[in-house]
Amino acid sequence: MQVLRPITVNDFAALKEIAIESGHGFTSLPVDDGQLQEKIDRAQNSFTKNVDKPIDESYLFVLEDSETGKVIGTTAIEAAVGLSVPLYHYHLGKTVHHSPTLNVYNTVDILSMCNDYTGCSEICTLFLREDSRKGLTGRFLSRSRFLFMAQHSERFADTVIAEMRGVSDEDGHSPFWQWLQEHFFSIEFPQADHLVGLGDKVFISELMPKYPIYVNLLSKKAQAVIGHVHDKTKPALKLLEKEGFEHRGYVDLFDADPTVEAKLGNIRSIRDxxxxxxxxxxxxxxxxxxxxxxxxxxxxxxxxxxxxxxxxxxxxxxxxxxxxxxxxxxxxxxxxxxxxxxxx
The missing domain is CATH 2.40.40.20 (Barwin-like endoglucanases)
Structure with missing residues (x-):
């Protein structure tokens, strides 16, 4: 039998193995002993706190095979994101260039940096080991978070988001980041990805372009991945869409992956x-x-x-x-x- 439970200090080694297996683009589990231990400590503190509204709690779970005692997966919920460390997104919008005199009318897609999801709850850190990806296990691991959220809804915000994993190659290189790197940065995507996982986001406000980016000025490869997910993430996205999550134009700053959202009370598993x-x-x-x-x-x-x-x-x-x-x-x-x- 497979049982989901809160993480404990005894799960450190298993969590580190999962962090290593998850690979590039999985920023919520950096391969860093100090950060992983901090995540465990923060989760244990959150599970024991007596709260009636979301503040800065982090609920990290592990999925354990009760027969073998082996941890085969993990998943988490952030009660309120962006309160202690800023949460940045690009919002994909439009601007119009219109000249009646010249009879010219052009609509152009733009990416504007924002903090619109500050204070929202986030489901995250979903990873199931490859040898356990069979039957209903993956579906359960994804949807089990909603059992906890339904039972303890006072601990979470009205809006719930999920940041999906974006398109990158086997070496962790993102076409979208390659364009940003060429024009604004001097570090590779895996390094930027690692810094975000460590909670070091100062460089974002320091180096990111302050004004909206015209999408048609990006490279063709960068344009092609905006709002798209990694092949391995497509099943997870489909599950969330069935739960009622929708993409409303918000994408990640680094690999332009979509962030999807839903109202807590409208999530199918919670409602049902x-x-x-x-x-x-x-x-x-x-x-x-x-x-x-x-x-x-x-x-x-x-x-x-x-x-x-x-x-x-x-x-x-x-x-x-x-x-x-x-x-x-x-x-x-x-x-x-x-x-x-x-x-x-």
Whole structure:
């Protein structure tokens, strides 16, 4: 059974392995011992804080195989971004050049730097190890965050964003960054990417162009990747789009990947989830071939646990969730407790 839980200090080695495996462009997990330990410490502090509104908490989870004890993935939620470290984006807009005298009318795309998502919640740091990318595991890892957000909505902002991974080659080079580097910077994309992962964003305000960039002045390769994601990120983007996330023209400063957004209450998994008492009992009468797979969590914060299983059945008439003893143990639930769930 695969169980999502808050990260602990004992997960440092596994988190570092994941950071190494994730490769270029995965800025939220830099391969830096100090930064990784700081992320773990910050998450542990966030899970134990008593808060009624989002401030600067970071909730970092790991997905563990309960049989082997191996950490096979990770995911996270930032409660309110941009409050301590500025969050920059480009917004893709338009400007019109019109001369009635010459009968000329041109509409041009422009990129304007902004901080429009300051204070929003962000789902991030989604990574599943390659040998575990089968079945419903990836879908669960992505959607499991919404169980936590639905259960503890007071901890999150009304708007939720997700920054997707942009287009880059095997060496981590971004066509969009190559144009910026040529005209404004003297560092390679992997180095800039690494600095952002370390939280060092001073160079952005120092070196980034202060005025809007005309898209038609970019190289053809740079123009072609604006708003597009890395091939390995396309499945994750499709999952978020099914949840109701939309791209509203905001892209990353470095590789021009899209940032998508949704209102917390409109996210499908949050809207469709429900809470009811559990009954621990036998499920022999359930046909696993035809029964739904449910994503289920307890109601804890520091003791949060979530899993997905066919060994559960929602009795609508009695408004109770019947689960096996194994599932109850994995979620730290006892007879009569309540759980939140949705159909995976």
């Amino acid at each position: 989830s429900q809470v009811c008492p559990i009954t621990i009992g036998e499920l022999e009468h359930i046909n696993e071939q035809s029964s739904d797979t449910l994503a289920i969590c307890n109601q804890g914060v520091s003791d949060f646990r979530a899993t997905f299983t066919k060994h559960a059945h929602y009795n609508q008439a009695k408004h109770t969730l019947i689960i096996s003893q194994e599932v109850a143990d994995a979620l730290h639930l006892k007879q009569g407790d309540a759980a939140r769930f949705f159909r995976l």
